[in-house]
Amino acid sequence: MRETKNIILCGVGGQGTILTSKVLSNCLMKAGYDVKMSEVHGMAQRGGSVTTQVRFGDYVHSPIMGKGSADILVAFEKMEALRYLDMIKPEGKVILNDYEIASSTVLAGEEEYSSLILEEVTNAANASVLNACKIAGNIGNVKAMNIVLLGCLVKFMNLGELDWDTAIRENVKPSLVDLNIKAFYAGLGAVSN
Amino acid sequence: MKQILTGNEAVARGALEAGVGFASAYPGTPSTEILENIGEKYSDTIICEWAPNEKVAMEAAIGASVMGARSMAVMKHVGVNVAADPLFTFAYTGVTGGMVLVSADDPGQHSSQNEQDNRNYAKSAKILMLEPSNSQEAKDMVVIGMELSEQFDSPVLLRMTTRICHSKSIVEFGEPKAVKVIPYKKNYAKYGIMFPEILKLHPKVEQRLKLAEEYSNASSLNVEEWNGSKVGVISAGVAYQYAKEVFGDKASYLKLGMTYPLPMAKILAFADKVDKLYVIEELEPFMEEQIKAAGIDCVGKELITSIGELNPDIVKKAIFNEENNILTFNKGLVTQRPATFCAGCPHRGFFYQLAKEKNIVISSDIGCYGLSGNAPYHAKDFAFCMGSGFSSAHGAAKVAQKHGAQQRLVGVMGDSTFFHSGMTSMLDAVYNNSNTLMCILDNRITGMTGHQENPGSGFTLDGEASTVTDIYQVVKALGVKHIRVINPLKLQDVKDAVNWGLSFDEPAVIITRWPCALKKLSQADKAEFGNYKIPVTVEADKCIGCKACMRAGCPALIYNMEKRKVTTDAVQCIGCEVCIQVCPKKAIKKVGAGE
Numbered sequence: 194m195r196e197t198k199n200i201i202l203c204g205v206g207g208q209g210t211i212l213t214s215k216v217l218s219n220c221l222m223k224a225g226y227d228v229k230m231s232e233v234h235g236m237a238q239r240g241g242s243v244t245t246q247v248r249f250g251d252y253v254h255s256p257i258m259g260k261g262s263a264d265i266l267v268a269f270e271k272m273e274a275l276r277y278l279d280m281i282k283p284e285g286k287v288i289l290n291d292y293e294i295a296s297s298t299v300l301a302g303e304e305e306y307s308s309l310i311l312e313e314v315t316n317a318a319n320a321s322v323l324n325a326c327k328i329a330g331n332i333g334n335v336k337a338m339n340i341v342l343l344g345c346l347v348k349f350m351n352l353g354e355l356d357w358d359t360a361i362r363e364n365v366k367p368s369l370v371d372l373n374i375k376a377f378y379a380g381l382g383a384v385s386n
Numbered sequence: 387m388k389q390i391l392t393g394n395e396a397v398a399r400g401a402l403e404a405g406v407g408f409a410s411a412y413p414g415t416p417s418t419e420i421l422e423n424i425g426e427k428y429s430d431t432i433i434c435e436w437a438p439n440e441k442v443a444m445e446a447a448i449g450a451s452v453m454g455a456r457s458m459a460v461m462k463h464v465g466v467n468v469a470a471d472p473l474f475t476f477a478y479t480g481v482t483g484g485m486v487l488v489s490a491d492d493p494g495q496h497s498s499q500n501e502q503d504n505r506n507y508a509k510s511a512k513i514l515m516l517e518p519s520n521s522q523e524a525k526d527m528v529v530i531g532m533e534l535s536e537q538f539d540s541p542v543l544l545r546m547t548t549r550i551c552h553s554k555s556i557v558e559f560g561e562p563k564a565v566k567v568i569p570y571k572k573n574y575a576k577y578g579i580m581f582p583e584i585l586k587l588h589p590k591v592e593q594r595l596k597l598a599e600e601y602s603n604a605s606s607l608n609v610e611e612w613n614g615s616k617v618g619v620i621s622a623g624v625a626y627q628y629a630k631e632v633f634g635d636k637a638s639y640l641k642l643g644m645t646y647p648l649p650m651a652k653i654l655a656f657a658d659k660v661d662k663l664y665v666i667e668e669l670e671p672f673m674e675e676q677i678k679a680a681g682i683d684c685v686g687k688e689l690i691t692s693i694g695e696l697n698p699d700i701v702k703k704a705i706f707n708e709e710n711n712i713l714t715f716n717k718g719l720v721t722q723r724p725a726t727f728c729a730g731c732p733h734r735g736f737f738y739q740l741a742k743e744k745n746i747v748i749s750s751d752i753g754c755y756g757l758s759g760n761a762p763y764h765a766k767d768f769a770f771c772m773g774s775g776f777s778s779a780h781g782a783a784k785v786a787q788k789h790g791a792q793q794r795l796v797g798v799m800g801d802s803t804f805f806h807s808g809m810t811s812m813l814d815a816v817y818n819n820s821n822t823l824m825c826i827l828d829n830r831i832t833g834m835t836g837h838q839e840n841p842g843s844g845f846t847l848d849g850e851a852s853t854v855t856d857i858y859q860v861v862k863a864l865g866v867k868h869i870r871v872i873n874p875l876k877l878q879d880v881k882d883a884v885n886w887g888l889s890f891d892e893p894a895v896i897i898t899r900w901p902c903a904l905k906k907l908s909q910a911d912k913a914e915f916g917n918y919k920i921p922v923t924v925e926a927d928k929c930i931g932c933k934a935c936m937r938a939g940c941p942a943l944i945y946n947m948e949k950r951k952v953t954t955d956a957v958q959c960i961g962c963e964v965c966i967q968v969c970p971k972k973a974i975k976k977v978g979a980g981e
Contacts, residue, residue, distance in 0.1 A: 205723065207958075222390045222556055229520075230390070230554040233496060240941050241725035254630040256520075256553035259699025261710030276720045279712040297726035300936050300943065301762030304721040317715035335957070 195226075197250030199258045200346065203277045204269025205294045206241045209339030212364065213267075214245040216343060220360035221249045224352075231256040240297065242273060266318075267346050269325075269339065270294050271310045278318060287320035288345045288384070290338065321345070321384050328379050337369075337376035344380020353381060387559045393550040396521035396557050397460075397488060398423035400528025401432060405565025407455030407483065408433045410443040412806065413835040414462030415497040416551035417490035421460055421847060422838070429848040431562075436838055436847045439772070439806040440465035444472045444487065451485040452577060454568035456532050463491040463504045464771065468807070470507070473541065477511040478587040479577050480539035480594075482568055484532035490546045493668045494695030499752065499771065501694070503669040508543045508646040512591050514598050515543040515646035516607065517623040521555045523643060529560070530607070538598050540591075545645070547668065549624040549695065599647040607643035608652055614638060618660030620653065620673060620684070624696075629666045631698040632705065637664075648673060650680050657682045664689075664705065668696045724760045729942035730903035730919075730960035732829050733758065736874035738938050738964060739881050741765040745792050746888075747782060751775035751799035751808070754834045755827050758798075762939040766798075773807025775799035779822045780815035787821065794888050797824045801857060802832035802840040809860060816865045816893050823887040824866075824895045827874065828857055829902040830911060837905060844910055857897055866895050874898035877967045903960055920976050921959035922966060924952050928973035935965040935974065 200217070204210040211232055218230040226249040233244050246257055263281040267288045268274030274289050281287065291311060298304040307313075314320050323345065325338035340361065347353055358374055365373050391399065397420045401409055409432055411421040424434045433450075437443035440461040450457035461469060466489050473487065489507065492498040508515035516531050518524040524546065531542040575583040602608060617637040621629045622645050629639070640656045642649070657663050657677075665674040665686035674686035689704040690696070702708050727734045737758040740748070750756050750766040751774060759766035770778060779797030786793055797815075799808045804826050815822050832838040839845040841855040861869050868890055872879045880898075887894040901911050921942075931950035935943055942958035943965060945951075956977075966974045 206725075218390055218554060222388075227556065228390060228554070231549065232552050240723075240728060242723040253555075255627045255698050256549060256555065256624070257697050259697050259702070259710060261712040262698075272721060272723070275715065275717070276723075278715055279717070281713065283711050283713055294941075295944070296721050296723040297939050297941070298722050298724065298761045300939055300941065300945075302933065302936065303761050306721060307719045310719060313716055313719055317713050 195251045197248055197253055198350070199263045200247040200265050200267065201244060201263045201277060201280050202247070202267045202269070203242070203244040203273040205273065206243050208243070208269045209336070210243050210245050210269055213339045213343050214247050216340070216357075216360045216364045217346070218247050218249075219364055220355050220357055221247075223360070224355045227251060227253045229253045229256040242276060244277060265346060265349055267342055269342060271314070272296070272306065274314045275310055278314060281318065285318065286349055287314060287318045288342060288349065289314055289320050289322045290325045290342060291322050292324070292326050292338070321349070323383050325380065328383055329376055332372065332375045332379055334372055337372050340373045340376040341380035341383065344377040344382075345384045348381050348384050388556055389559070390554045391521045391557045392419065392552055392554050393518065393521045393524040393546055394419035394552070395423050396525035397528055397544070397546070398427065399557070399559065400525035401458055402428045402562050403525065403560045404484075404529040404532040405456055405563040406432050406458050406528075406532070407565070407567060408447060408450035409458040409460065410435045410437045410446045411460035412437050412440045412443050412465055413832055413838040414465050414490070415835055416492060416548040417460050417462045417465075417488065417546070418835045418838065419551075420488060425847040434847055436840065438841055440468040441472060444469035447485060448472055448476050451481045451483045453482070453570055455483040456485070456565055457483055458486050458488060458528075460488040461490070462498065463489055463502055464498060464500065466504055466507055468772070473507070474511050475579060476541055477513045478591055479579065480590075481535055481541060484535035485541045486528060486531040486535060486544050487541055488544045488546060490548070490551050491669075492548050494548065496548050499769075501669060503672060504543070505545055505645060505672045506670065508545070509672075512595055513540050513543055513646070514538060514644065515545055516643060517545050517645045518550055518643070519623050519626045519641070520550070521553070521557045524550060525557055526560075527643065529563070534601075538594050538601075540594055540598070543646070545623070547624055595647055599650065602644045602647050602649040603651045605644055605649070608649045609641050609643075610652075610656060611639040611641065615660050616662070618656055618663045619666055620656070620663065620677070621666040622673065623668065625666050625668045628696055628698045628701045632701045642673070645673065648676050650676070653677055654680065654682060657684070666690060666701060725757055726760060726939060726941060727754065727757060728903045729940055729955075729958040730962040732874045732898065732900035732902070732962070733827060734938060734940065734962065735877055735964045736825075736827060736880055736898055737763045737765045738968070739877050740796070740884060743884060745794060746796050747786075747793045749775050749779035749782065749795060749797045751803050753800040753803050755798055755800060762937050772803055773799070773811045775803070776808060776811035776822065776824045777814045779824070780818065780820040783820050783822045784818070795822045796884075797822055799826060800833065801826060801828040801830065801842045802838075804857060805841045805855065809864065812861070812866070812895075813864050820893050821891045822893060823884070824893065826857055826861070826895065826897045828897055828899045829905070830899075831902050831905045833902045837902070844908060861895050861897070866893050868892070868894035869897065870895070871897045871899055874900055875962050875964055877964065903962070918961060920961045920978065921954065921956050922961050922963065922974050923954055923977050925973050925975065926951050928971050930971055932970065934970055935968050938964050938968050940965060
């Protein structure tokens with residue numbers, strides 16, 4: 194019996210967290226896992242905080258997990274890592290994209306985006322920090338940073354042997370398949386376990 | 387064939403497998419993707435439509451059932467309030483072709499103004515109700531729902547929740563059923579709703595409920611999982627999954643898929659076998675109250691909150707008083723990230739300017755413009771439901787006027803909301819001689835739910851060209867004498883129009899007309915609005931870092947603390963030009979524009 198693993202992806206609307214979890218859960222399903230994925234997206238199309246949860250194992254009941262339950266948190270944005278840090282197990286892992294998006298309250302000058310966010314996350318948790326935006330930019334499109342982060346996640350989950358190429362091919366636009374496969378392997382190679 | 391599907395995608399597949407002939411909906415989170423999926427994948431087989439509102443969707447589905455097809459109406463929980471009128475009478479007449487009403491409730495209010503529990507509708511309308519606990523059941527229950535609808539001559543409520551609608555789990559597909567449309571035969575006694583036949587319907591409904599309860603007791607939709615007599619759990623929907631997560635095999639379960647009428651004999655037998663009985667359900671004590679009324683002792687809402695969405699944590703804490711360990715960190719550093727207008731949103735210019743007006747009260751509505759109450763605009767005063775924007779403004783205006791209040795009322799709603807129930811809202815203000823200024827923010831699409839076509843957009847759900855209902859002509863026909871159409875991104879035009887509108891002591895209407903920033907433009911849009919999507923850039927030597935532009939709240943503007951200058955995010959910016967108009971130093975220009 195394989196123990197259920199819990200993954201959380203968090204970011205800001207428009208960053209591609211939902212597509213990432215779609216690729217992830219499809220690949221896991223084809224590999225024979227029971228998978229449940231849950232997305233929480235607010236009202237607006239863009240700009241709000243977005244999270245998806247993916248749970249997989251032999252049999253998964255609840256589509257969502259509680260606090261202190263995630264094995265890995267993948268944060269597409271720094272502030273979002275801190276927002277959801279209480280979701281991970283104390284021994285859990287954080288994959289942190291060193292990327293900053295100011296919220297509307299910050300833009301309006303009503304709140305400050307602290308310069309201590311990265312430090313706070315890395316002090317509190319076992320975190321791997323990377324600049325997925327830069328890695329994706331080097332490949333040719335900063336928007337592929339979501340799939341770079343998927344590559345990192347797969348590395349830390351030790352699931353590199355699954356058929357990720359097919360999962361990417363089946364879930365992204367045909368014109369973006371090559372870019373995203375490149376991004377995936379760049380992410381896979383960007384971190385060491 | 388198996389696929390990993392959201393509950394909504396699964397319901398769409400279920401419609402195909404159930405042989406549904408007609409489906410209608412008004413978009414509303416978390417229900418929207420059901421009809422979108424039917425439209426995308428099955429429109430060859432199923433007649434599928436966006437209706438202007440939920441009442442109309444329900445009525446159209448009723449007509450389809452009367453004409454002999456299996457039919458579906460789909461809506462979010464508050465939509466059922468709108469559709470309740472036809473529902474309650476259709477519950478009396480019964481169906482010809484099977485009819486399933488899908489209600490997508492939103493515990494936790496992820497995107498809703500309340501978290502009403504629509505299971506109560508099944509009880510009030512005295513109709514059968516099914517509740518899926520994963521995507522597989524969501525699909526299967528459309529098929530079963532259609533069969534039960536025809537068997538019991540009743541519409542069936544398929545009650546979903548956000549977590550079922552938007553979670554993905556694995557679904558094994560079935561074969562689509564070929565269901566023939568039942569030839570039409572006039573049946574005035576059943577559908578005429580006239581005295582004296584109408585009096586025969588209610589007794590029939592009561593009889594139907596008795597038979598349905600017998601079915602519920604015998605049905606495999608309501609299933610026992612035996613793990614010993616110490617603890618018993620009765621649960622349904624996603625709450626069942628949370629219960630399984632928390633109790634594991636340390637409890638026996640009575641898992642209910644049919645939750646109205648409840649299988650009370652089965653519940654009684656289960657209760658008799660266990661030492662301690664819990665009822666675990668989200669929101670209201672819907673099952674618990676009925677179980678207790680049947681004289682069965684159980685524990686439910688005294689431990690588990692009736693507020694918000696449940697999760698395994700909440701159930702575990704409530705029952706076992708146990709909590710997971712979490713990391714310690716300074717959560718005080720986390721800023722809020724409220725939903726906001728997108729870069730290039732046409733609402734930005736309108737509300738940036740409107741918020742500057744003194745002595746106005748803004749009565750808003752359900753849609754993206756509701757975000758105008760957030761930072762940095764803080765414009766909206768109140769909103770209640772679809773279509774309330776003008777009528778609530780009107781009531782407030784009458785009181786303000788009679789009692790000498792300084793404030794004038796401004797009502798605001800979108801194009802789709804206007805078609806939904808805003809037309810009658812406006813008619814109320816016109817008919818009763820209001821001095822309300824009414825603004826229709828026409829962004830050429832239904833925005834907030836993710837771009838669904840509507841009667842003003844020129845296309846139907848399945849992409850067919852359709853008659854464009856002209857908002858200006860509708861407003862004129864309602865009797866409004868003062869109407870102005872403006873581009874909401876031109877700040878001076880907005881200012882002038884608002885002053886103009888407030889100068890009358892009778893109804894005035896401003897229609898803003900500019901497409902949603904994320905809308906895929908149609909040929910007609912391109913002809914009307916041109917290619918305006920050229921980003922802007924900030925000339926660093928002219929920028930003095932005053933942040934005036936930032937107060938327009940555009941996510942494509944970035945303030946660099948060290949350099950004390952603003953830059954733009956070329957990926958997000960679509961060149962709406964609001965910041966250009968706001969900058970006091972004329973430091974912002976369209977890319978490629980000369981000196």
